[in-house]
Amino acid sequence: MIDEVLxxxxxxxxxxxGATYAEARFQEDIxxxxxxxxxxxxxxxxxxxxxxxxxxxxxxxxxxxATNRLDQESLISTVSEAVxxxxxxxxxxxxxxxxxxxxxxxASYEVVPKVKLEDYGVEDRIGLGKEIYSAVxxxxxxxxxxxxxxxxxxxxxxxxxxxxxxxxxRSAIPRIYVWVNFVESIPEKGTIQRRxxxxxxxxIEWLKEWRVVDEVVEEAKNLENVLAxxxxxxxEEVDVIVxxxxxxxxxxxxxxxxxxxxxxxxxxxxxxxxxxxxxxxxGRYSVGNKYATVIEDPTVPGGYGFYLxxxxxxxxRPRYLYKEGLIYEPLHNRHTxxxxxxxxxxxxxxxxxxxxxxxxxxxxxxxxxxxxxDELLEDIKLGVYMKSYMEWNIDDIRWNQRYVGLESYxxxxxxxxxxxxxxxxxVTTGGFYSRISGVGKVxxxxxxxxxxxxxxxxxxxxxxxxxxxxxKIKVGVAL
Amino acid sequence: MSYEEFTRKIISExxxxxxxxxxxxxxxxxxxxxxxxxxxxxLQTWRDIQVSLLLSKQKRVAVLExxxxxxxxxxxxxxxxxxxxxxxxxxxxxIELPEPGKPAPLEGGYxxxxxxxxxxxKLLVEAMVSxxxxxxxxxxxGTLELxxxxxxxxxxxxxxxxxxxxxxxxxxxxxxxxVSSHWAWGSTAVDVKKLEExxxxxxxFLSLAKSKTxxxxxxxxxxxSPLVAGNLLNYVASMSSGMSVLLGMxxxxxxxxxxxxxxxxFTLVDAPRDxxxxxxxxxxxxxxxxxxxxxxxxxxxxxxxxxxxxxKVFNAKSTGNxxxxxxxxxxxxxxxGISSFDKMVSEMRRGYFILNNWYTRLQNYVEGQxxxxxxxxxxxxxxxxxxxxxxxxxxxxxxxxxxxxxxELSKEVYDITWWEVRIPTRAPYILAENINxxxxxI
Numbered sequence: 001m002i003d004e005v006l007x008x009x010x011x012x013x014x015x016x017x018g019a020t021y022a023e024a025r026f027q028e029d030i031x032x033x034x035x036x037x038x039x040x041x042x043x044x045x046x047x048x049x050x051x052x053x054x055x056x057x058x059x060x061x062x063x064x065x066a067t068n069r070l071d072q073e074s075l076i077s078t079v080s081e082a083v084x085x086x087x088x089x090x091x092x093x094x095x096x097x098x099x100x101x102x103x104x105x106x107a108s109y110e111v112v113p114k115v116k117l118e119d120y121g122v123e124d125r126i127g128l129g130k131e132i133y134s135a136v137x138x139x140x141x142x143x144x145x146x147x148x149x150x151x152x153x154x155x156x157x158x159x160x161x162x163x164x165x166x167x168x169x170r171s172a173i174p175r176i177y178v179w180v181n182f183v184e185s186i187p188e189k190g191t192i193q194r195r196x197x198x199x200x201x202x203x204i205e206w207l208k209e210w211r212v213v214d215e216v217v218e219e220a221k222n223l224e225n226v227l228a229x230x231x232x233x234x235x236e237e238v239d240v241i242v243x244x245x246x247x248x249x250x251x252x253x254x255x256x257x258x259x260x261x262x263x264x265x266x267x268x269x270x271x272x273x274x275x276x277x278x279x280x281x282x283g284r285y286s287v288g289n290k291y292a293t294v295i296e297d298p299t300v301p302g303g304y305g306f307y308l309x310x311x312x313x314x315x316x317r318p319r320y321l322y323k324e325g326l327i328y329e330p331l332h333n334r335h336t337x338x339x340x341x342x343x344x345x346x347x348x349x350x351x352x353x354x355x356x357x358x359x360x361x362x363x364x365x366x367x368x369x370x371x372x373x374d375e376l377l378e379d380i381k382l383g384v385y386m387k388s389y390m391e392w393n394i395d396d397i398r399w400n401q402r403y404v405g406l407e408s409y410x411x412x413x414x415x416x417x418x419x420x421x422x423x424x425x426x427v428t429t430g431g432f433y434s435r436i437s438g439v440g441k442v443x444x445x446x447x448x449x450x451x452x453x454x455x456x457x458x459x460x461x462x463x464x465x466x467x468x469x470x471x472k473i474k475v476g477v478a479l
Numbered sequence: 480m481s482y483e484e485f486t487r488k489i490i491s492e493x494x495x496x497x498x499x500x501x502x503x504x505x506x507x508x509x510x511x512x513x514x515x516x517x518x519x520x521x522l523q524t525w526r527d528i529q530v531s532l533l534l535s536k537q538k539r540v541a542v543l544e545x546x547x548x549x550x551x552x553x554x555x556x557x558x559x560x561x562x563x564x565x566x567x568x569x570x571x572x573x574i575e576l577p578e579p580g581k582p583a584p585l586e587g588g589y590x591x592x593x594x595x596x597x598x599x600x601k602l603l604v605e606a607m608v609s610x611x612x613x614x615x616x617x618x619x620x621g622t623l624e625l626x627x628x629x630x631x632x633x634x635x636x637x638x639x640x641x642x643x644x645x646x647x648x649x650x651x652x653x654x655x656x657x658v659s660s661h662w663a664w665g666s667t668a669v670d671v672k673k674l675e676e677x678x679x680x681x682x683x684f685l686s687l688a689k690s691k692t693x694x695x696x697x698x699x700x701x702x703x704s705p706l707v708a709g710n711l712l713n714y715v716a717s718m719s720s721g722m723s724v725l726l727g728m729x730x731x732x733x734x735x736x737x738x739x740x741x742x743x744x745f746t747l748v749d750a751p752r753d754x755x756x757x758x759x760x761x762x763x764x765x766x767x768x769x770x771x772x773x774x775x776x777x778x779x780x781x782x783x784x785x786x787x788x789x790x791k792v793f794n795a796k797s798t799g800n801x802x803x804x805x806x807x808x809x810x811x812x813x814x815x816g817i818s819s820f821d822k823m824v825s826e827m828r829r830g831y832f833i834l835n836n837w838y839t840r841l842q843n844y845v846e847g848q849x850x851x852x853x854x855x856x857x858x859x860x861x862x863x864x865x866x867x868x869x870x871x872x873x874x875x876x877x878x879x880x881x882x883x884x885x886x887e888l889s890k891e892v893y894d895i896t897w898w899e900v901r902i903p904t905r906a907p908y909i910l911a912e913n914i915n916x917x918x919x920x921i
Contacts, residue, residue: 035804037726040571043540043804044563046556050547051527065524068546074526081524088599089512089519097520123566147727183727183845193727193843267515269620270652270661271898273837273854354525354546391842395871396854400919402873404842404850422842424917426873431921454513454622454898474920478842478850479875 002026002052002070004170007162010054010079015164017083019056021099023163025311026052027353031155032117034125038148039133041126051353054079058086060096062335066354099334102344104167104313111173111306113203117154120204125152128212132180135213136220143184143192143224153177159311167313173306175201175460177447180216184227192227193390194219194406199447199460201306219388222407222419230421231410233475239380239437240425240470241411243387244444246403247366247465252448254429255294256361256463258398259321259329260347260452261336263359271454273396276429279340281327288325288433291369291468296321296331298346298362304447305362305461307349312357314346321364325433331359351457358453366465369439376438376469383411384423384475391478402426404478424476435473440466482506482641485550486633489532492554496561499576500635501533501803503764509626510597514651517608517619522600532557533764533803538573539564542803572725572788572804577797579638582768585761587754589627590668593645597625606671607651610678615685616653619678622898624648625669630760638766646757649674650897652855653682658868660684661835661855663706665757665896665903684834684856692859692867696917700830701874702823702860703909705893707836708813709900711851712747714839715878716808716902719749719774719782720800721789723844730847730878734780741882743778744816751799751809756894756903758810762799769799769809775882784808811904816888820908823887825863831872831916832858832865837899847878850917873917884911 007024014022028050035042051068052075063086067078129150137145156174161167177199185191196219198210242250257263258275266274277285298307298316308316312334320328331347332340336359348357377385386405394401408420427435445464451457480488486502493500507527513520530553532543541560545553596603604623611619624646631641647670650663662681664673703711718729734740741747751760751769760769765787773781783793786801800806824832839851853871860866874881889908896903 037571041539041568042570042572043542044560044567045542045544046560047544048547048552048556049545061519062521063524064521065526067526068528069526078524078526081526085510085522085524085598089522089601089604092519092601092604094516094518121566122563126568147725149726181727191843191845193845265515266618266620267513267520269515269654270513270622270650352546354527356521356523391840391848391850393838393840393850393852393873395852396837400852400871400873402850402852402875402917402919406842424875426917426919427921428919431919435921454511456898476917476920478848479877479915 002160004160004162004168007160010075011162011164013076013079014054014056014083017080019058019083021057021164023055024052025353026160028158029155029352031153033151033153034122036129036150039130044122049352053350053353054082055356056082056086057097058083059090060093061086061090062097064356097335098338100337100343102314102334102337104163104165105309105315106168107309108170109308110171111201113174113205115204117156117174117176117203132213132216135217136182139217139221140184140224142228143186146183146185148180148182151179161311161313163313169309169313171307173201174203175199175304176204176206178212182220184224186227189227192223194223197447199304200302201304202302219407226407226419226421230419232477233384233420233423234382237472237474239383240473240475241376241383241385242468242470244465244467245446246386246389247468248446248463249392250432251294251366251465252361252364252463253394254398254401254432255321256296256364259331260359261330261332261340264330265336265339272452276397276399277327282330283328285327286325287322287327287430289436290324291436291439292322292325292433293320293367294322294364295367296361296364300363303363303462307362310346310348311350312344312348314344316346319345333359349459351459355453355457360452360459361450361461363462365443365463368441368443368466370441371438373440373467376440376467377411378414380411380414384420385409385411385416386423386425399429422478424478426476435470436468437471438469440468442466482631483639486631489553490633490635493557494635496558497534497536499535499574501576501765502633503531504631505529506629507626509624510600511622511624512600512604513622514604514608515620533574534560535574536564538569539567540570540574572792574788576634576636576765577767577787579636579766580768582640582762585752585754585759588644588667588759590645592669593625593647594627596669600625603671603674606674607649607678610675611651611653611682614679614682616655616682618654619651621651632762632764632766634766640762640766642761644759648757648896649677651677651681653685655685658685658688659855661706663895663897665894667755667757667759687858687865688856688868690867692869694869694872694918698913698915700827700910700912701914702832703911704834705895705906705908706900707833708906708909709895709904710836710839712811712813712904712906713900713902716747716749716774716811719784720806721783721785721793722805724783725792728844730845731780731783732845736780736782738780739778740780740879741775741778742885744888745775745778745882745885746773746814747775748773748812749784749808750812753810753812756810756905757896758903760809763801764803765797765801767797767799767801772798808902811902813906815890815892815907817890818887819889819891823908823910824860824865827860828862830860832860849878850875875915875917881911881914884913886910886912
């Protein structure tokens with residue numbers, strides 16, 4: 001870690017050179033990863049990233065500069081460059097960038113793993129990769145397993161954030177991430193491909209909870225059935241049970257992203273896009289029915305997107321993005337909060353020292369209801385249950401989206417029956433949140449790496465939800 | 480200490496621990512100005528050194544990447560990795576670095592004006608934005624990126640080399656009423672006229688959107704802009720990596736060299752030695768000389784791209800595309816055709832022009848089954864005329880089917896690099912027939 005006095009000095013230098021606001025963030029990211037193919041090691045990888053990112057406001061223009069040269073001369077030069085370049089473009093500013101008066105923190109926190117990352121050595125990791133390959137291969141009866149790729153990544157992220165409004169926040173967050181990608185093949189049926197991900201903040205204790213081997217084997221067996229016996233989905237409008245994995249992805253894409261205030265204002269217009277949500281819709285417009293409540297909460301314990309203070313030093317808290325269908329509270333940083341006349345709700349995150357903090361999700365989930373899975377099923381005469389997916393996408397205003405089911409089944413008279421191959425849920429955001437007719441009670445989370453910004457920065461997030469039921473949906477089929 | 484001296488020191492210090500060592504030092508001095516609502520959102524500056532090591536011993540392989548400034552730390556981490564090596568099993572793709580050659584240097588690819596403009600990019604930004612506003616945009620957003628990059632590669636086999644290049648990447652999105660359009664450009668040199676063209680061209684499509692028409696899913700002829708071509712062919716080229724095939728992440732895993740994978744009018748070239756495109760490289764990360772080569776030539780699959788290790792698996796030589804673990808394409812060039820955008824429109828009976836896309840995702844890489852969503856204008860064409868625009872549609876296809884459906888290419892080509900086209904791509908307009916387009920059911 002770095003001495004915060006150095007960061008305070010950087011902030012002072014920027015202020016002395018004319019910055020009305022200055023922020024210095026030290027960030028260190030160390031990760032160890034292993035990749036295996038078909039039970040054999042491809043390689044191990046160690047990544048160390050350490051440096052300082054500086055943000056300044058000068059003449060209403062925002063400058064950001066980053067360096068991993070941590071000698072005094074380089075740091076002073078970095079600050080000066082941030083200030084002088086911001087000043088150089090300030091004459092182009094038609095309206096000045098200002099920050100809100102959010103309360104910022106002085107705090108130190110860390111996630112303490114029950115079992116340290118370093119206690120799971122490379123031989124343990126290789127052992128897990130071999131066990132998965134062998135167990136999956138041994139579980140398949142008809143299908144061949146031409147490729148199974150396994151990866152494990154452990155990562156510790158340390159930050160110190162200091163700014164000219166008094167923030168001083170130190171944090172340390174370890175994370176663990178495991179992924180498996182496999183292809184099954186039956187010559188007369190073609191192939192089916194699946195990627196399974198596990199991720200959380202914390203330590204090696206998660207491996208036990210995830211039951212990685214059992215989970216992957218079960219998926220592989222079920223997908224073999226889909227490949228061998230999958231039928232086309234029904235052509236008519238049917239009820240659809242959307243599994244929690246897909247629900248989680250949907251809320252990330254169509255509630256989380258459109259409720260990022262920087263998108264709503266157009267700051268990401270040329271990159272990740274804008275939003276169907278306009279400022280005047282907040283608190284007034286309903287995008288869904290009474291079941292549609294989506295919560296964004298950085299403080300969920302163990303969350304892959306866990307944090308307690310954002311990278312502007314603002315305390316984190318839960319936010320209701322959609323509340324009973326109503327567009328409720330966007331994700332803000334201090335800049336967007338100022339424009340909206342509110343306070344930041346602590347959504348500014350940067351993935352490395354070399355990236356500016358921008359508005360990001362953390363842990364996003366659909367609020368669970370009170371129905372068991374059997375209760376969701378029981379009234380459905382003909383329907384489709386989409387449990388998992390591979391292909392998905394959504395347009396740049398977060399309205400038109402598509403999810404292609406992988407492990408999916410036909411529902412007949414309240415019972416799960418034959419497997420269904422490649423059903424497509426292609427809906428608008430309004431269509432999805434308005435057709436919800438039942439919500440399960442079991443909340444599950446899934447990890448993801450959310451991309452945004454230019455240069456792009458992927459941040460770890462959880463997304464989740466229960467299984468939910470949609471009424472009268474026309475299901476497509478992928479070619 | 481120069482970077483050559485630095486890499487020599489690293490190799491010399493680690494030679495007793497490892498049999499194969501490659502060092503890559505990338506020194507980047509770059510600036511990115513982000514524009515929104517016609518004004519700067521943020522000006523970002525980076526001064527970064529990234530040191531990476533490829534290490535192998537007794538067929539065990541490790542890669543180490545450091546974005547930190549201390550050589551001592553690098554050596555300490557590398558030695559720790561060395562101590563770990565006996566616990567790592569033999570790699571399926573063991574490293575045997577090649578004997579050093581003498582790669583021909585590249586002439587060009589460096590423009591000193593890039594750094595000069597980095598300190599004050601106002602003129603360049605104004606060129607982009609004002610051209611768009613003059614061409615009919617009400618609102619613009621985009622990015623101007625300027626960078627100077629020095630790359631040094633050294634190997635324990637004795638290769639040493641450094642090359643410097645500059646890069647300019649500009650893209651602008653123009654908005655008017657409820658429609659938007661986008662254009663992009665990537666180069667190794669500053670060209671104010673080209674930046675004006677990015678602005679003007681990004682707005683020029685707006686006037687073609689006269690009225691909104693309805694759309695029904697189905698199979699249509701489509702004209703793909705160079706932006707769409709660039710995005711989709713980035714995926715195709717990445718799937719031509721030997722590692723992608725080994726990992727089950729490529730539709731080319733089902734194809735042999737010489738088989739037809741595209742229409743005979745279609746040729747895709749990996750072009751590291753084109754010094755006008757910012758992905759240039761005279762040698763790869765193993766010190767192997769790069770060369771321009773077709774991946775697909777007149778519809779036939781010519782070659783995967785390889786580093787030494789993946790080449791060995793496929794009984795091929797390195798194609799000068801290392802990436803230590805995963806070979807990568809450098810620049811892409813789609814060979815032009817004889818048509819033009821206007822001719823494609825005038826000869827189309829019923830179809831769509833898709834200006835831009837994003838969020839390309841695959842259901843199955845082996846099958847090449849994907850979809851991608853249009854962003855910006857989608858224009859409906861009937862009987863040779865543009866009759867209106869439709870909401871964002873989606874292409875849902877298989878890569879091989881798309882490539883085989885290519886009928887015509889324009890003779891004009893455009894150098895595209897932007898957020899959704901990371902591998903610099905020189906592409907024409909492409910006409911493809913009978914392509915599956917979808918839209919939401921509710």
